[in-house]
Amino acid sequence: MRVFVRLLSTLLAIAVAGAGGLLALEVGWHWWRPEASPLLVPWPRWRDRLAELGWDSTAVKVTAGVLLAAGLIVLLVASAAKRRAVRLTDPADEVSVTTSPRSLARIVGNQVRAQDNVTGASVTASAKRVRVRATSRLATEGQLRPHLLESVRALLDTVPLVRRPKVSVVVDSPKDRT
Secondary structure, three states: OHHHHHHHHHHHHHHHHHHHHHHHHHHHHHHHHHOOOOOOOOOHHHHHHHHHHHOOOOHHHHHHHHHHHHHHHHHHHHHHHHOEEEOOOOOOOOEEEEEOHHHHHHHHHHHOOOOOOOOEEEEOOOOOEEEEEOOOOOHHHHHHHHHHHHHHHHHHOOEOOOOOEEEEEEOOOOHHHO
């Protein structure tokens, strides 16, 4: 969700910057050649059309409704895109400590990669779950999985987490395929 909000805000910023650049270009053109027609945008025709519209016309009401709906959708998406922080135990009453899921995954990944018979690992973490996918060429899943599971659980016991996440470990080994 945060990626969508970042992409949307980037696109809106580009649109506003483009409109500002176009306005500056049109104003410069009008100052340089006041008697000439507009450079890119037909401003006089638009001005005449807008002068014909009243505040109670259907086009104005529909445009206002569409803008209101779009604004509410953007507001809902932005409010749903909260930061996914992992809470740690507070060292004092006035202090709140968090870490990112990426940092927790990095700690667990370093621990898993340091284990014997592990050739690689990918870790995803959140406040509720830590998922480890390890690869091994020398050990089977039955041999390595319990050891990695215990190692990750021991590591998470040393990290001062408010809530202990569930741990799942999957080992991918060529020895299991034969």
